[in-house]
Amino acid sequence: MSEPFGGEQDKRMADHGHRIAHLETLEPMMVPSDVGLVFGSMFIPGVDIIVAIGDANPTEIENATADGWAAGELNEVTFPTGGDEHYLTITVPGRYECIWNISFHADVGGAQAGHGGIMIDGVAIRNNGEAHRDVANANDDGNMAAPCIADLPNGTEQISLWIANSASNDMHIVHSTLTIKLIGTT
Numbered sequence: 443m444s445e446p447f448g449g450e451q452d453k454r455m456a457d458h459g460h461r462i463a464h465l466e467t468l469e470p471m472m473v474p475s476d477v478g479l480v481f482g483s484m485f486i487p488g489v490d491i492i493v494a495i496g497d498a499n500p501t502e503i504e505n506a507t508a509d510g511w512a513a514g515e516l517n518e519v520t521f522p523t524g525g526d527e528h529y530l531t532i533t534v535p536g537r538y539e540c541i542w543n544i545s546f547h548a549d550v551g552g553a554q555a556g557h558g559g560i561m562i563d564g565v566a567i568r569n570n571g572e573a574h575r576d577v578a579n580a581n582d583d584g585n586m587a588a589p590c591i592a593d594l595p596n597g598t599e600q601i602s603l604w605i606a607n608s609a610s611n612d613m614h615i616v617h618s619t620l621t622i623k624l625i626g627t628t
Contacts, residue, residue, distance in 0.1 A: 480624035482519025482530045487512045491615040492549075493605055500559070500566035500604035503544070503615055504528035519622065528602050529561075530622060535597035537626040540571060542603055543587035543619050549612035551580040556613060557606040558586050560620070566604045567592065583616055595628040 491510045495501050504510065504526075511528050513521035520531045532538065540560050548554045559572040571590025577583075592601070603620055605613050 478517055480518040480532070480534045480536075481622065482516045482521065482532075483514030483619065483621040484511050484521055484527075484530055485514055485619040486510060486615060486617055488617075491618075493613045493615060495605075495607050495610055495612050497610050498606055498608055500557070500561070500568075500606045502528065502561055502564065503603045503605055503618065514619075514621070518624075529600040530602075530620065531598065531600050532594055532622070532624075533597055534624055535595050536624045536628050538592050538594055538601075538622045539589060539625045540592055540601060541587075541589045541621045542571070543585060543617075544603060544605060544615060545583055545585045545617040546575075546577075546605065546613050546615050547581050547583045548577050548607060548609070549580065549614065550609075552609065553578060554611060555608040556584060556586065557608075559588065559604055560590065560592065561602045561604045562592060562594070562599050564600070564602075591625070593628050 491503060491505045493501050493503055509525060509527045518533050520533065521527065542560060544558045546556055554577050556575050556577060557572060560567050571588045573586035573588040575584040575586040601620065601622055603618060607613055
């Protein structure tokens with residue numbers, strides 16, 4: 443294990459010695475020295491994912507017929523393979539900073555409101571890190587993004603993204619990225 447911070451004046455969140463400060467109290471949080479900073483990312487590599495939306499409720503962004511998402515950089519975070527690639531799974535419990543973005547357009551014309559955010563274990567997290575973007579007509583690409591902090595106490599949670607459409611029409615996800623990193627204890 444790493445050693446704790448040296449004193450009150452040391453305000454770094456993380457350094458190469460794998461020490462991480464608990465952000466609310468600046469108390470040390472121990473991370474195994476062979477782990478380093480815990481992080482993960484995934485992205486849509488240039489192929490649209492069409493999300494079938496049947497109502498105005500959040501729908502997980504996944505491709506039912508193909509992979510759709512690709513793994514980015516991963517450290518102590520896993521990304522599935524074999525046809526279910528649409529989420530990151532943490533292996534270390536704690537509080538995570540989640541930063542995401544979604545570029546999208548609606549399947550049909552007319553003013554529509556897209557909403558988006560993160561899901562934890564398939565449950566949409568509302569308000570904390572939720573964003574909204576109006577699109578004017580079909581093929582009007584819009585982007586929305588937001589950060590949030592999520593408490594993930596089990597060390598097994600799956601983090602994915604959701605989208606909703608106020609007009610209940612399908613959405614085409616053109617680009618998207620989800621990045622997570624451990625920032626403190628739970």
